[in-house]
Amino acid sequence: MQTVKMVISGAVNAGKTEFIRSISEIEVVSTERRASDDTKLIKKETTVAMDFGRIAVADDLVLHLFGTPGQKRFDFMWEILSEGMLGLVVLVDSTRPETFRETNRIIEFFTSYRDTAYVIAANKQDRPNAWSPDELRLALRQPPHIKVLPCVASQRESVKNILLELLYVIMQRSED
């Protein structure tokens, strides 16, 4: 069985959990939640908020979706998660410009070590006062060749579109 990985990142509350939940074939596993029968066994230590989803492509191929922790103190997880990833979706809360700086930091991190295929998903486009993808491109100072796409993470078709656009970027870089 071959597994491939995509990482879904973004600032806190950008919509990572919702994004993975909309497309995952399994209930999204979030490491912040604990099964009640494990409660006694769990030590009292800081937990990492991370989401995990899965799409079975075929009997021999599975796509895993990992949502990164958004909080700065868990930066160390990003390097671990980025190992062997196919590509990256950077989710942005289009209604909160106060998160744009953090978003840039995330993009900078993931692209500084590896030539990462990524797209930016301008989430919450259904909300009033959402900045449009074009406005986000300028605000994030992204070059023209980077895709900045409209997204509503609660809608499956919207999430599918984002993943497909990322896959098209990956396809351009792949070999025959």
Added chain:
Amino acid sequence: MALVGNIRDFGLSDFLYLVDRGYKTGCLHLRRGDEQAILYFEKGKLIYAARREGEQLGDMLIRQGKLTPEQLEQARQVQNGSTNGMTLTQIILSENMMSQEDLQQTLQTHTEESVYGLFGWPDGEFRFEQGQKPDVNEPVMPVPLPVENLIMEGVRRIDEWGRIKDRIPSTDMIVRFLDQPGAKAKGVKLSPEEWRVFARINGKDTLADIAQKTNLSEFDVCRIVYGFVTAGLVDVVKKPRPAPLSSSPRGAQPMEMPRIKKSLVSRIINRIRGM
């Protein structure tokens, strides 16, 4: 639909950059406590700014000694009788009450000073109403003002190291020109110090290197380069890591992702399409 936020998180210079590159028309409303400001843009250029809403052109020009109250009354009578929606600016010029050059200079000075003061706000709510145009009585400049110089001057007035560090976290970063800085640079007026830094940008030297070569302090170089970055002239990037001995010929470039087969990607695409 309005763009809203706080300039604590998304600075005024960043917003001016967005308006310029986005070729935007509309009105930026700013509020901080009891203070208010409005800035009107047309196709990415500034046409009017005031630190309080509703300031009348005529009152401002009388205050500046450029018009008499009688001239203002005459202009208003002409405006009331006009059927084609002429602005007060247009009437003042057509009635030869002021020359275009004098009116432009007066309004430009007033507008620039209104904007420069805003760069000192540490915070403030902003709301950008797309497409909103000024009233015919508002003092718009005959010639709209490009924003690059506003950004540069605004940055010159910023002392806060914190804001600079946000964009330039270390002096070990390399400065390089963006795609076509020549075109943008034509509109920008630089001080001699700024020229010294500008001339040293070669895509290889770090800010620390530039400070050493220009005999300027690292703070001053960072502040000047911050202005260039905000005006969209240059970019700052991390110094590439030294390549390990066994690395690929690309050396210090970011590591390439392992090559993946098209067939694999194709299978995933087909699966997701079918979901």
